[in-house]
Amino acid sequence: MSSPLLPGEAAAGAYPISAVERETGLSKDTLRMWERRYGFPAPGRDAQGERVYPAEQVSRLRQLRRLIHAGHRPGQVVALAPQALQALIQAVSSGGADGDGTVPVRARKARRGGLRAQADAQAPGQDALAPYLECIAAHDPVGLRDRLTRAMLSLGLERCVLECVAPLNRAVGLAWVEGRFEVFEEHLYTECVTGVLRSAVAGVPAAPTGRTPRVLLTTFAQEQHGLGILMLEVLLALRGCTCLPLGTQTPHADIARAAEAFRADIVALSFSGVLPPAQVRAGLQEMRAQLPTQIAVWAGGQGAAGLMEAVAGVQVLRELEDMPPALALWRAERSLG
Numbered sequence: 073m074s075s076p077l078l079p080g081e082a083a084a085g086a087y088p089i090s091a092v093e094r095e096t097g098l099s100k101d102t103l104r105m106w107e108r109r110y111g112f113p114a115p116g117r118d119a120q121g122e123r124v125y126p127a128e129q130v131s132r133l134r135q136l137r138r139l140i141h142a143g144h145r146p147g148q149v150v151a152l153a154p155q156a157l158q159a160l161i162q163a164v165s166s167g168g169a170d171g172d173g174t175v176p177v178r179a180r181k182a183r184r185g186g187l188r189a190q191a192d193a194q195a196p197g198q199d200a201l202a203p204y205l206e207c208i209a210a211h212d213p214v215g216l217r218d219r220l221t222r223a224m225l226s227l228g229l230e231r232c233v234l235e236c237v238a239p240l241n242r243a244v245g246l247a248w249v250e251g252r253f254e255v256f257e258e259h260l261y262t263e264c265v266t267g268v269l270r271s272a273v274a275g276v277p278a279a280p281t282g283r284t285p286r287v288l289l290t291t292f293a294q295e296q297h298g299l300g301i302l303m304l305e306v307l308l309a310l311r312g313c314t315c316l317p318l319g320t321q322t323p324h325a326d327i328a329r330a331a332e333a334f335r336a337d338i339v340a341l342s343f344s345g346v347l348p349p350a351q352v353r354a355g356l357q358e359m360r361a362q363l364p365t366q367i368a369v370w371a372g373g374q375g376a377a378g379l380m381e382a383v384a385g386v387q388v389l390r391e392l393e394d395m396p397p398a399l400a401l402w403r404a405e406r407s408l409g
């Protein structure tokens with residue numbers, strides 16, 4: 073329930089809902105739904121009767137958003153007591169936690185083969201990631217780009233994405249959850265990685281004329297995070313696909329029109345975990361209905377991986393490493409090399 077503010081409280085550190093949306097990445101609809109369903113957040117009201125949120129609630133919302141991005145369901149974490157929330161964050165920081173808040177069995181990763189096993193075996197530990205994180209904390213974009221470029225030259229582009237950028241994404245996310253990074257520092261990281269990867273993928277030899285599949289890459293209008301779809305683009309380009317990136321936040325109707333205009337074989341979509349699973353599912357169903365049946369739909373990222381049931385006509389890529397076998401299957405079904 074909303075509670076009235078004392079005079080001057082809004083000026084003393086309370087945020088309007090539009091600012092909370094920008095600060096946390098949680099939509100206004102999500103904030104209102106949580107308020108009704110879970111009793112949190114509990115905003116006050118300003119003199120005009122508009123919702124305003126105390127700074128401590130905004131900080132908690134940031135933590136919740138990151139836990140949801142890591143795979144936890146809102147119903148499991150929004151109503152947690154402060155001590156339980158901190159314990160879960162510590163569990164995630166020390167090695168990850170399952171959706172119910174328990175620490176997962178480490179052997180779970182052993183089920184993955186191929187690229188995933190290779191990446192797990194060679195992924196850098198926290199000590200190897202520390203110099204990157206220090207560049208972010210020091211607000212040193214030049215140093216960060218330099219380290220990323222050197223990692224790419226040392227490991228190669230694909231290994232850099234799987235073994236450096238992917239774990240860095242998780243480390244930066246955890247630092248944000250724990251309050252060690254501000255929003256602008258996370259944005260600094262994202263911009264640096266985007267610049268390095270975009271420059272690198274531009275140097276990948278173009279696919280031969282007529283080479284398929286032609287893959288349209290974007291996100292839904294409500295999804296502003298683009299690193300996941302860019303990482304997928306890198307891996308696709310390295311496998312000779314013709315990539316057609318639209319960036320982020322593309323309305324459904326425009327995705328369908330673009331797929332027709334570009335003669336796309338596959339529409340690849342990325343979900344960071346910001347959107348509720350029900351909204352992801354409904355959006356995918358709508359997208360599938362708007363596209364011809366011969367155009368495949370791939371959905372990846374944390375938000376897609378969190379879907380408990382399959383969406384008819386949609387291939388879910390739960391990890392980046394799921395893409396190569398999906399691509400091989402697509403080509404085999406069409407007798408393409």
